[in-house]
Amino acid sequence: MKNNITMKDIADRLGISAVTVSKAINDKEGVSGELKEKIKSLALEMGYRYNAAAKSMKDGLSYNIGVVIPERFTGLTQSFYLRIYQQISKNLEECGYYSTLHILNSEDEEQMTLPRIYYEKKVDGFIILGQVSKGYIETIQKMELPKILLDFYDEHADIDSIVTDNFYGAYEITNYLIQQGHRQIAYVGNLYSTSSIQDRFLGYFKSLLEHRIPLQDHLILNDRDERGKFIDIELPESLPTAFVCNCDQVALELIFKLKKLGCDIPNDCSVVGFDNDIYSTLSEPHLTTVEVDVIMMAQTAVKLMMEKIRNPHRKSGRILVQGKIIYRDSVRKL
């Protein structure tokens, strides 16, 4: 680049040393206020731009955080992780950090190929956004960099993680259905697909237990195969009065399906979702659901990452981010 002004150039124009310019520009001690102002205004005038690469080299930090999202979570219909990523990027910027997105394709995940940004020291830490295979987690584990699992966790790994309180959210919304008089309540989701779905199921189950409602196998409805691909939901012969869906998207699908069967929502069947994402307001009626706090999740992840960079021994364990029920019109009081 042509217009390449350095601290030395500023120093020369002022007949001082680059050290002093450095101190002034970084607001460090050791420069008189007067000189500092002079330096800063000249820097501005000369169109000086700080060279972050030089600093990076000095202190071995890139001031970048890598965010890894498995490709399968980023289709046309899935903007959730991209939205979290966006928030992360915003929050990082406020800390003088930047983010680099790495979409992890399934091939790299299987072969446990770490992102190139790791091998090029382009990042100081990783946020893994979305469940990856055990093998991949183990590989990640070996990197001697701060890392955080976001929106999922793994018991065998002691990597810090931040997740929505899926268990409690599903527990609460099931309680709500029961308060509304429902007793025949189905759960929609593949229990072996992701830990989120599993935990939401368990929250649902806890609510049933507390209310002495027996768990019925035929009321656990599968919505996807184990690789996450949606399948047609098979309804039980006699319909329950309510459905707890593991996510809004599936709730929306279910509503479409029920409607085609001539079922009126919520008069014949109540349906609740989870996430409060775009799908929650696309159905008629709009979905009662559990809102996942995207802002808080991103914020927590960034804050924790900054702490871990400062102190690599910082351990947080598993942090739960509370959701909250959004009451809309898909539930009927019996």
Add this chain to the structure above:
Amino acid sequence: MKNNITMKDIADRLGISAVTVSKAINDKEGVSGELKEKIKSLALEMGYRYNAAAKSMKDGLSYNIGVVIPERFTGLTQSFYLRIYQQISKNLEECGYYSTLHILNSEDEEQMTLPRIYYEKKVDGFIILGQVSKGYIETIQKMELPKILLDFYDEHADIDSIVTDNFYGAYEITNYLIQQGHRQIAYVGNLYSTSSIQDRFLGYFKSLLEHRIPLQDHLILNDRDERGKFIDIELPESLPTAFVCNCDQVALELIFKLKKLGCDIPNDCSVVGFDNDIYSTLSEPHLTTVEVDVIMMAQTAVKLMMEKIRNPHRKSGRILVQGKIIYRDSVRKL
């Protein structure tokens, strides 16, 4: 970081110089094949990671591209730009480049505050994804870095831009409606909101002109205010037989609205959209629409950026990326 292996460390172990290690690792000439292999395998064994910051400093390149998306295009309901961003990020990686996302908030846009990544030389170029104010474009113009406008353009600025061929896409889909026997065709969109909406309108208009169908003011329906906020669409007293909507989201809204009025789609009214995004398959019936080629747009942007980095004088002007009509079930033959 503790585990900090450098080329020098490898060189010392082998009793050679760092220069030779550098050549080997970068697959450059001037090392015997045998030695090169020995160096590479030792590097692997020692867990060597290349320090990109050092290279960055040497050649004044960060190997990062900044992608700027105005915040207003990134709401819960708008994943389009985030999807393009994702593709950009993927494509860049294949070129050994990485992306940094900068969400431009409206305050910074008004005050023409450039992203910090610019002032810290953290990026070698900018892709502006989504229409920004004239003032902001002018400010961007002053940066002596390669820059590309993506999904919009500005006549007064001679920044290279890449846009969907909105004009032609709307022209084609309107032609299709006319072929299907429609004559009363409305356009839905605020003509003063974005250049995309304007150009799509003009394509629609050209089709009318060619078919000697007069343009009727009361068939141009506003869908949003000038800041992009959606408003309730006011329908004309007597409904047209078809609607060309400037985007799928609005088409979906319109369908909901028409249905509430007891209008059957497509039997009473045909509706077409634009984008082929998530909204296009959420309506019943699914939308006939123009698919925007996200993959190609991202690819073109990255390719052009790489060329501009190599040769800063490279000019491409305005590149149009063709869309294609996706035929579904929202149009009826009259």
Add this chain to the structure above:
DNA sequence: CTGAAAGCGCTTACAG
């Protein structure tokens, strides 16, 4: 094919 020297732009630690 191999390597000594110099330099990229900044900062740290120390001396004045």
Add this chain to the structure above:
DNA sequence: CTGAAAGCGCTTACAG
């Protein structure tokens, strides 16, 4: 308060 020296890890250009 100010600055000379050394160093961060790599690469380029040149010499052998």
